[in-house]
Each structure stands twice: as C-alpha cells, then as structure tokens.
Amino acid sequence: MPAPMIVTLVKAPAFPLAAGMSGLDDHIHAGQPQLEWREGGVPVSTRFDDPYFSLAGGLAETRHVFLAGNDLPARLRPGFHIAELGFGTGLNCLALAQIAQVPVVMTSFEAFPMDTAQLAQAHAAFPELAPLAAQLRGGWGQPVIRVGQVDLHLRIGDVADMLPPWQGRADAWFLDGFSPAKNPQMWDDAIMAQVGRHTAPRGTFATYTAAGAVRRALADAGFAVERQPGFGRKRHMSVGRMPDQSGTSPGAPGPSPAA
Secondary structure (H helix, E strand, O other): OOOOEEEEEEOEOEOOOOOOOHHHHHHHHHOOOOEEEEOOOEEEEOOOOEEOOOOOOHHHHHHHHHHHHHOOOOOOOOOOEEEEEOOOOOHHHHHHHHHOOOOEEEEEEEOOOOOHHHHHHHHOOOHHHHHHHHHHHHOOOOOOEEEOOEEEEEEEOOHHHHOOOOOOOEEEEEEOOOOOOOOHHHHOHHHHHHHHHOEEEEEEEEEOOOOHHHHHHHHHOOOEEEEEEOOOOOOEEEEEEOOOOOOOOOOOOOOOOOO
16 A cells, blocks of 8 residues: 655644644634635635635636646655645645545645634535545644645744744645735745745746746746746746756656656
8 A cells, every 4th residue: 555645734833732622723713814705605815805716716726726737646656745835725735635646745834724614614615525625624723634645734823934944845835825916925035935945856836826026036946937827817827846956957847757
C-alpha cells in the first residue's frame, strides 16, 4: 500500500493544541471572519470585500487554477507536499483530496479561520464533496486533519509571522489569498520571497491573479513565471516553476513528468 500523500496549508499562527476544543474555539472566535452570503451560498469577507471563491463556480475555478495550474494530479506521489496561502473554506483541500490517490501532505496558512458552522454553510454549495467536507469539519481543531489521502496541517495567524520560521518546503503552492487590490500585505515582496525560500527544486506555484507586481515578486523569488488563460471572466492567471538543483529552469508547469 503506498505511503500517504502529504499536503501542507499555511496561512498564519498555528492552531493552539488544546486538550479538547475550547482553546481552539477561543482562538477561532477571536479572529473569526465576518461574512455575508451571496446567492449560491458564496461567502464574502466583509473585512476585505472579496468572495472566498468564484461566483462563476468555485470548484471549477479550483480545478482550473490550482490543480491544473500545478499539473496535478499527474505530479502527485507519496509524500508530495502542497502549501497554501489562504485556507478560507478549505475548498482547495477538498478538491485535492478528491483527486489524490496516494497519501500527500498539505500545509495551509490562514489568518482568519472560519468556525465549523461557517464551514458547513460554505460546503453546502458543493454536494459532491460532502463526505470529504464532513471529514474536514470532523477533524477541525486537531493538529493534523485527515481528509481522504491528504494530511492537512493548518497554521493559524499572520503569514508574515508564520511562514518565515516554517521548516517545510513545498512541491506545489496554492497562492489563494484575497485579491492583491484588497489584501496587498498577503502579496508583498517579502511574503513572495518567503514562498520562494520554502519551495523545493522544480517546485511550482499557481494563482488566480496575473497582477504585474505579484508576477515580478515571484520572479524575483526565483520562479520562472508565466501567464496562462484564467478562469471564467479572468483573462489571465499566473503559474511558475523553480529551477532544479543544477540551476536549470524547466519552464512553467504544464503536462510534464512527475516531480
């Protein structure tokens, strides 16, 4: 039986590991997002005035941007490590778990985690993911949450504090913070440089934004960056790949041999 795949999602300070749920509940409620709900069950952050997933189809966008943009599932192998900026509703984790046939690890960084009631309301928009979503909510507050073949590690807090000391290196990044126009701190040069430092050779990233400042920061961080067709009304998205250990850049992600 193949070893489990590992996915790591990183978004902020780590969950407090309390004996029971009370410590985590206190932490979550202190930084809990304030939400409005649009037609179709789409949560919108009132803090950033931005939806958590596409109004044109959140799951389809995740598959186009983050999975296909990182050439997944083709590259998945036991122990493959995915990291994420912006856990949000957990939709990217659920979509990954739906396609993962081997154990992987995911580390996600999140500054404002939803509570389980908010997660359940958001997950109701994706009935095909219901069994996996129930696993996610059932493990909420644990140090490692098993969702299908994904071992999920959440880091709760400000990514500027949480990412630099993180000891991991990702094979693929999901860069899914709120829009750079609404949440520029998430996308600044220092954070993108940390993404580069925490990426394995030939590691990749994908993001829905094609903002020039973001692409330049990721290029400065060491990625070979390209624009690709975006999802829905977005003309472009961005993808990139780190050079291998020889310093040779293999180009941006696309159909390619497993990493």
